[in-house]
Structure formats: structure tokens, C-alpha cells
Amino acid sequence: MISSRRMYLRDRTAPAHDALDKLVGPFDSIESYRWYVSGIAAFRRPLEAELSSVVWSDLSPDYQLQRLGDLLVEDMNDLALIAGTVTTSVAAELVLEELLGTLYVVEGSALGSRILYRRAQALGMTDGHGARHLAVQSRPGPQWQSYLSLLETGTLDMELVALSATRTFQAAEQAFRNAGANALTL
Ligand code: HEM
Secondary structure (H helix, E strand, C coil): CCCHHHHHHHHHHHHHHHHHHHHHCCCCCHHHHHHHHHHHHHHHHHHHHHHHHCCHHHHCCCCCCCCCHHHHHHHHHHCCCCCCCCCCCCCCCCCHHHHHHHHHHHHHHHHHHHHHHHHHHHCCCECCEECHHHHHHCCCCCHHHHHHHHHCCCCCCHHHHHHHHHHHHHHHHHHHHHHHHHHHCC
């Protein structure tokens, strides 16, 4: 499917993705991989908790969020990282554009995850130790296409969607920056 809204979001968020890509770096050591897992968990677990009240079937018959939070906690345990408790904030009123912008980043991150899984495997991580979430996230499946169908449906203020996606990338960047201290404790 050629999705023009997706291309628009990709263009609008390219600088934010580049910045994150540079910040994450190649994770070519166990230490930097542990930091990656801490960062992605700090980004994703609160978001998944916040989105747990969304009734996905109200939005689309085929789409629901791919949840990786539990696998991330297992990966953190494997890597002797401390997975704190995530407190769920009360869900604010759902604005479709904001939701779609957030989901663009959360679901789109799966597109680069095959590369990340290969890097993790080179460090000895597997689908049963340390890289459980990447194994699942990089598995081919209909997830991204069903998100794109949702993105292409109905009238949307795409400026709002792009702003939300950019804010979500910035939240990811902040989560990685904050994750440093945790990853240093063995
Ligand atoms: C070093 C770390 C990363 C690398 C090397 C990387 C690499 C890539 C690559 C190669 C793609 C395009 C894949 C394709 O079109 O088939 C992609 C897409 C994407 N990535 Fe990343 N990524 C990284 C980290 C992240 C993170 C941490 C996030 C979000 C939290 C993220 C969000 C996205 C999104 C939203 C897209 C979809 C862009 C589109 O519409 O095509 N990436 N990434």
C-alpha cells in the first residue's frame, strides 16, 4: 500500500528519527545494549500503560497495539536491570490525531527492529534471553499494515498528527537520556 500520510509523517519526523538513531548508536557492547533496553522500556512501558484503556475495536476491526512491555521486563531481568513499576496516568480524552501520531512512532519503530535484533544477536542475545522483545517486534506480520490502514481512514488534521509524532520521538529521546543511571547498576 502506498500511504501518502505515512510519507508525510516520515518526512516531518526524519530529523527526530535521525537524532534518536545517533543517540542510540550502534549498541556494539553489552553495556550499550543494556542502556538501549532500559531506554526503550522507559519509553514504551508508560505509553503502553496509558494506552491500555483504549478500546481498539472501536477504532478498527483489525488493529490493536503491539504490546512489548512484559517482554521488556523479562529482557531487563535477563540483563540484571531494575524494571520499576509503571504507574498508569488516568487516560485523558482521546484525540484521534494525537493517538495516531503516537502510534506512528511506537509501531514504526518495528521497521528498524530487524537491524537492532541482528546487532543484539551479535552480542549473544536471543529470543529467550535479553532480546525477547526484539525477536517478537522484528517478526514479519500484519501489524504495520493494519496501523497504516487506520492512518489512511477518514479526515484527519495531519499537522496535529505530525506534531504528536514529533513529541513522541522527543519523549523517546528523553527516555534514553534518563535511562543512563539505571543501566549502570549491575
Ligand atoms: C539505532 C537505532 C535505530 C535504527 C538503526 C533505526 C533504523 C530504522 C530503519 C532502517 C527504518 C526504515 C525501515 C524500513 O523502511 O523498512 C526505521 C524506521 C522507523 N523507525 Fe527506526 N531505527 C532506530 C531506532 C528507532 C527508535 C528508538 C524509534 C522510536 C522509538 C524508531 C522509530 C522509527 C519509525 C517511526 C520508523 C518508520 C518510518 C517510516 O515511516 O518509514 N526508530 N528505523
